[in-house]
Amino acid sequence: MENECNWEHNTLINELIQGMDVAKRLKEELRTPYSLDTRDLQVQMILSSYEKALRILRCNESTSKSQTITPLTTSLPESPASTNGSPLSEDFDGAIQDHREVKNKSKKRKATPKLMDQIKVSCESGLEGPHEDGYNWRKYGQKDILSAKYPRSYYRCTFRNTQNCWATKQVQRSDEDPTIFDITYRGKHTCSQGNNAIEPYKSQEKQEKPQSHNNNDIQHAHPSQESFTNFSNTLTVKTDNLGNEQTPFPFPSTSFGYTTQENQSWFPSGLENDSFLSSLFQTHLLSPVTPESNYFSSPTFQMNEFDGFYNNPRSESDITEIISTNTSVTNSPIPNFHFPLDSADIDPNFPFNTPGFFS
DNA sequence: CAGATTTGACCGTC
DNA sequence: GACGGTCAAATCTG
Structure with a gap:
């Protein structure tokens, strides 16, 4: 020590x-x-x-x-399911059951959802909607919430019918800071995206207010390497008091270069100490700025304090992830070096300093 | 025209 | 009965 x-x-x-x-x-x-x-x-x-x-x-x-902050999850009783290593799958089965009942019995409201991840996504411009999270979502409802100034939007997985994927999310613009979106994820993706299947990247831009033709977009895309790159270029992730390697956390882990294995932080050990390589690789080798990546054109992915994110057992209803996406740095020339790239992708001995390498 | 979004209505929970 | 989640017809979009 x-x-x-x-x-x-x-x-x-x-x-x-x-x-x-x-x-x-x-x-x-x-x-x-x-x-x-x-x-x-x-x-x-x-x-x-x-x-x-x-x-x-x-x-x-x-x-x-x-050492001083008590994780939220510890304040809640640990369900038996959470001790057998697959707390979410069991809960999710229940969620599926609920949804199936809904399907059979029209408009029946499902029981209080158990699988929840809550994140905050901020867009400093105030115009841009919540961020691409690597999954395809289809909006199925919007509701004015009594205690909230802004309506809440409801999304479900696009592959709900085709692949029986029952993941949903709710997007709520923050009252205090309209540039921040509280996103609550429910259920776990069972579609090919949720299984980290790499599919051809297909950009889909969706808008919360299609008629507005502003940047109030929600982007949805397959979690391919490309979308991961675009996404990774823009997010600042701040997470506290999170744990559990099993999570419905929406970012497809493999394509994002981090894993949810136990005792593993957002920074793979291989690059933990070599952010320079990461940044160079990201900046010079992984910057396919696609047309749909207007928001994502800057190599500024930053994840802070993610240690322990997946290390603390979470109770099903008590998952809080704080993610801030700062789009104000879109044009920043300064790359952040936090974003992990899979160490296996980069040879530590790769001669980055070779003359003309970056030309 | 297929797929996505909007929006009012329906329904369960509290 | 209020509230919030979902449905589904209408509408929009590419």
Whole structure:
């Protein structure tokens, strides 16, 4: 433990020193007609160093936090299902049953849903709708909620009928901050998307208010690598007090490069300490800016404090995920380095610094 | 024309 | 009876 702290301390210092060194070099080179690529590379190295340093600090911070904050889930009794390793599947079966009853018995309201994930998605512009989450959703209702200023929208999986997928979500614009959308996910995807099947990317733009022709869009897409990239380029995810490797959390795990295995944070170990590679790979190799990625054109995926997200057992009705999507950084030239890429995709020895690699 | 969205009505829960 | 979730006909969109 102590060695670990020392290692982190040294790494922190090294990163700061490295960042400063590169900044100095860049300063010198700004006087010479260096190529823009070289300068970009150096800028990214600087940012990478600071990013690593900050991550270390954040890691320490979250570690201390986790010792003082009681996860919400611990306050609720743990259901027997949650102890057998598949709490959601069982609940979801119940949800399916409910829905099937609805199908047979018209408009019968299902029982209080058990499978829930709640996230917050913010769009700073205030015009853009909730973010692409990798699944195809079809809106089936909208309701004015008494206690809310804005109506709540109801979505269900597009493949509900074709693949018997009963995942649903509710989107509620926050009263306090209209740029924030509270999204509640219910049920687990049993469609091919939920099984992480890679399908040809097919962009579908849907609008909450189709007539408005503004950016109040909700984008839905198959969780392909491309959509993952676009999505990953824009999200800032902040999550506290979350756990359990089984979750209806909507992002298709494999295509996002993180897994929901136990004791695994958002940062795969392979790249945990090599955000620079991640950022470079993301920025230079994985940036197929597609037409539908207008909102997603910036390599700025950031996930903070996700440690423990999947590590704490959750009760079915007490899952709170806080995700903030900051679209204001769409044009930011500064890539964030948090986003994990599957370490298996990148050879650590890959010669990124090969002259002309980025040209 | 197929599929998605809108919206009023229906229904269960509290 | 109020509220919220869902249905389904009408409408819209590509």
